Amino acid sequence: MPVVTAVLGDITTEVVDAVVNAANEAMRGGGGVDGAVHRSGGPAVLRDCIARFPNGLATGDAGWTTAGDLPARWIIHTVGPNYHAGQRDRSLLVSCYRRVLKVADEIGARTVAFPLISTGVFGWPRADAIATAIETLAAASTRVDEVRLVAVEEAVHKQIRAALWLRCPPPVGTGTVGSLFEREPTQFGLRGDSYLWRELRARFAHTPLPDHWFTLRTLLTDTIEQVVGEPLVSRESTPWHDKSAAIHVPEFDPGHGMSAGAVHLPWWVHTGVPILLDRYAAQREPDAAPTLAPANSVAFRWPSPLTAELT
Template identity: 70%
Template sequence: MTKLVAVQGDITAQTTDAIVNAANNAMRGGGGVDGAIHRAGGPEILRDCIARFPDGLATGDAGWTTAGRLSARWVVHTVGPNHGAGQRDRALLESSYRRSLEVADELGARSVAFPLISAGVYAWPRREAITAAVDTIAATPTAVEEVRLVAYDEAAHREIASVLRMSTGVRILQGVRDLHRRGYHTLRAWTGVAPSGLFWRAVLTDAAHPDDPAIHYTSGNEAQFAAGTVDAMSTPREAAELIRGALPRLEVTNDAPDYAAWFAGLLAAVEPEHALPVAFADYFDDSEGWEIGWGSGLRYPKPPR
């Protein structure tokens, strides 16, 4: 299983097998991370770029060169979409991460360090840039054993670490959606914030057996959930199977498509930025619906009865 970690530091100093360069289409060096990698690695990288990419590289694609004087063995170059120039298709950003891991696998790399692709001069909103990175890395089959998300400044590092922590809640909710898609329509989720305001909570129940013990999760328990572990690298199916194990009388009923559709819509609002939903909290009025991200003011309609 791939390990995903947040690292604060200089990506050119990473000692992984490969580091990823946020390049441009021309593949002849540039500013930001691109310029830093070329400066630290020396002219060998540019010579290899000219030889391997005479026509440049398409947005969302990736390829490799020597790492020159860097500690890494290879540089995997990828071109992320330029949000500031109107390239706002998240699929292109996801492709940059996916293709980079595919190239790393072709090279036999077992450790890879990524910058936040497109989050610098290409102006992709940082929160969404981070969640795109985390979710795509988690969903991409790879033999890479360790992936680092490297942030140069402390604020970006804190935000990456926060998204990694919150990913447990997202994967739990994705597990609920997975079960709904398989027809387990009596599964219900109720989410909120602890009185302290520090922890997100989720309560999962089987509506067909309301007296059965519910599943309780708090982010204070980090990755521990339903007698198992769920983290950023877990799949929705893995979370779903933990839910099934903790609610043993849960059955396929296919009898609440309205609720399943409502929940799928809720997840569609949550996933882009991992903004966890809130249905209950101290001093919170849910009459206008659930809040997407505590304190955001963004509301989603209450579930159907």
């Protein structure tokens, strides 16, 4: 199974063994990623396409050519389904990723950079395209060591990263803030809370535990506020079960249901952050509970019986 990462950048500049081109059936260049790859790769790419694929390539299939002037060694072209034209069989999109990896194994490529296939002019819904890519790549049997999912837009990159961290969370070091997130609560407030939990776990995967619980609380609250764009203390007086206090975070939106992408800030105030502080106290200050905060600061309520059940 390859290591899958999310990358913000231009796929034509990725220094990998193979870059993936989202081509059309004619294999003669086009718009979007296809056009960018052909322009950056130069005329050698088109010549090889004509020579190797005189009749084009079928939807869901893949094949390789030279990378021309690109920093990669090969281009692996694949034809994604055209959602706008009625090609909505998800297995065709799955086939694109599987066939690319098979071709990569045939040519000996160990690092491969993918765009989100079919999400451009072909119109495949982005959330499902991201889920399809991650599910297929994470379960693949291949000799490819590293797969990069490359997005040129920051919003798309964040959405890929959030979905990837939910499906394939990175390892965390011992004695780190990330280690406090290893064991998940049995219940989150809303769907987006599980995404935020994994996001924080990944962000703090290698951050050493601070020397004092108050430093940890500040680090956690500052980061949560940065992600959701609202002060966490503004929800301190809101009951933990009040779902009207949800904040929609676009990158956490998997496209499912009314609560898609919703982060429930009262859950973090009354349950999420106290769980993490409680775990910190168990590791670093087993005989002390952080019941007091420095002057002029707002103190979170310490874990209730509900919190204890969730830990």
